[in-house]
Amino acid sequence: MARLQILELPEGSSDDRPPFVLVVDESMPQRILLGFDNPIRDYWQDIADKIGARAVIVTPETVEIPANDTSAYLCESGEAVRSRADETQGRTAEALRLAHERTDIARDMDRLAKRRNELADALGIDRLRDWDDMRNAAARLRQERDAQALAIGRVRDLHRPVEYRGTSICVECSAFAGSTTDNAPVAYNQCGTLRALNGETERSPEE
Ligand SMILES: [Zn+2]
Structure with missing residues (x-):
């Protein structure tokens, strides 16, 4: 040659x-x-x-x-030519794989954007906010929920039941003081505060 x-x-x-x-x-x-x-x-x-x-x-x-x-x-032996051909083939396959991967990434990004919008809607924040804003919004929601749960716990603790003359009454509404009540005894299941907490406030006016 x-x-x-x-x-x-x-x-x-x-x-x-x-x-x-x-x-x-x-x-x-x-x-x-x-x-x-x-x-x-x-x-x-x-x-x-x-x-x-x-x-x-x-x-x-x-x-x-x-x-x-x-x-x-x-x-440049036959072996070298073959191995170079293999290498070229390998590179072509790799290029194809990368091309497919790029397509996959684009599709995933699209799905991710849709999911982000859904998440923003669920969190009640602007769709243009970034992921950090979403995380902060979620953290705020959890804080608010925890604070509300604690507040409700304090209210339930205040309006706790006590046995009085064979019936269960609300300590707070009845103004229970050790052995007697300062107010007319209010049955525990008629405590207006607990009924409101339980969503049972749909009372007719004459009640
Ligand atoms: Zn009560």
Whole structure:
């Protein structure tokens, strides 16, 4: 197999780029007979002319130019070609997988945005708020709920039941004082405060 190399030449003061020689080794010189005017054309010489090489060396010998790394030529065994093909195939598969993943991410982001809006609605806050605002709103709701539960607990504790003359009365509403009541005894199940707490306030006016 022909190997292409560049042999750089020392640059002269009139050179606008380093002069070079095109080296084609492990290859037989090729000449094509074209006609009488221009009887012999050399394929490699034509290329050298076109790429601006000062000259071309075509030789069946192997030429090692110390400045050049020709190891790529050495390793190019069938195994290397196959492994490179595998690698290319692997990269293509990976690129496809990433493309699918990007699609998945876009779809997930869309779902997430919808869920966020639903959550904002459930929390009763503006849809444009961010996740931190939502967390804060949820934390506030929990604080309020806990405070309300404690307040209700204090009210129930105040309007607790006590046995009085064989019946259960509300300590607070009856103004129970140890053994007697300062108010007319109020049956525990008729305590207006507890009925209100329990949502049983739909009383008719005459009651
Ligand atoms: Zn009461």
